[in-house]
Amino acid sequence: MKRSVFGRIWPNATALVLFVGFAFPVYWMFATAFKPTGDIISENPVWVPTDVTFGHFTKAVHADHFWTLVANSVTVTVSAVLMSLVIALFAAFALARLRFRGRRGFIVTFMLAQMAPWEVMVIAIYMLVRDNDMLDSLVPLTVFYAVMVLPLTILTLRGYVAAVPKELEESAMVDGCTRTQAFVRVIFPLLAPGLMATSLFGFITAWNEFPLVLILNKDIEKQTLPLWLSQFQTAFGDDWGATMAASSLFALPILILFIFLQRKAVSGLTDGAVKG
């Protein structure tokens, strides 16, 4: 297929404009974070930070409770993801490998649960947590986040378990493994990329969660980073440099994880790890 010069140029030109449009807000966040305040509040925007400063990061990191909040966010996110991975692994194995009555119904249940409107259920959750005297605690956050990501974890893992050829498991069993041993020694190692990809999305959900922590934890010592970040700008009175530095710190782990882990997880699948 021959295309005219115009026909070859416009897709590339459009793509370039789109790239700038999509990447600019992310770029602007980092750029602002590194610019001295004089360059941030200037009549004409300084497009590229020439005069790099780390002052805003220092300010964000030294904000009250910053490290407590980091610790809270990490604790809650990692525990929630691990908890849901363990629970999901059992369920995913059953749904992918075993045949039983009601299997289809279970899958539909998890699909439905995956769409659960948590944002709208916060009042009821608040009442339940309060009645159990668990407000201002990380425990309810952790377990609710675990259940929030559980359905997706199960459904995704089911696909990865199903992708491991049955023959591998069977030959292990012919060699004298029990079904459990076959699972632990054969399937589990092959699931590594799947576990990574799955935990990535769980990680993002839990790390970002906002409405629930907003209503449950009023004590700053028990809050998480999204809540802190949403109030940062107000608390620091339009200090955009510090606000963008705080945003960058919050976004960076996710951006890195997303860009590297997703590609790795997907290519792990295609590169023959599961082609047996």
Added chain:
Amino acid sequence: MSVQTEGTDTAGQPAVRKARVPAPRGEDRTPAPSARRGGAAPYLLLLPALLATLVLLGWPLVKNGMLSFQNLNPRQLIQHLTEWNGVDNYQEVLTGSDFWHVVERSVVFTAANVVLIMVLGTLVGLLLARLGRKMRLTLLLGLVLAWAMPVIAATTVYQWLFAQRFGVVNWVLDKAGWHSMADYNWFGSQFSTFSVITLLIVWQSIPFVAINLYAATTTIPRELYEAASLDGAGAWKSFTSVTFPFLRPFLYATTFLEVIWVFKAFPQIFALNEGGPDHLTETLPIYAFVEGVGNQHFGVGAAISFLTILVLLVITSYYLRMVLKQEEDEL
């Protein structure tokens, strides 16, 4: 951002399909005892997941229903009183004009966002399929950055981009000749606030649609296009007769997913302007939160939540029916 099943699925799908061993349905070839139909093992394996879902998802749902029939204001809250008041909350909500305004607003807001996301997302996806390798990777990088950006971080950045003073958007509009925008307050009116929220949501949602649509186009067999061009089909004709029919199930399912996600969008709207100015950008989830928690009318808030959940349930069941029809043989 919470449910990206399609994202992970489609990306790994071709490999998964190839690797999957065609096992006869229903009967297992393995004589292993635990694979037998009717054993207790599968149910035991599912038990933890079911219990967790039942307790932490089912219970709040039931609780929400119960709260919506109670008179629950600060006094009852503090003294732990349970005062049933029948359908009073529903009556109050459904007969007031506020609720219907919010419903109307939510529907228009959702429709506008979903149309923009689907149309633009599809166009970007088709563009990805047309680009050369280098340009495609560049655009993909931009899309992934927008997709991966944590919602609250993105919201904060948009506040800065659209800041009244020193915001880069106002500067650009001013330089482009629209001088009245030089010190424009984007968060001062309903329409402008919604514009920023829409831009934010559309910007973050297009990558999901575009990347998955692009992945789906790569699975369309080349021969179909060859056959179409042999039959004398032009670019448009081969799009409508090959590409579109192939993508239709994907587009339907994605549209429903986006409807569900946009309808219940909370952090973007709340963190940007808390439903302001003057409650004018409150959609149903925000309205339930502001009424229930902000104004401490927990019973009324629960009633609004319950009505919202009902709406979502209807949309979700349509979505599920469609997905189940598509995956009939996979389940």
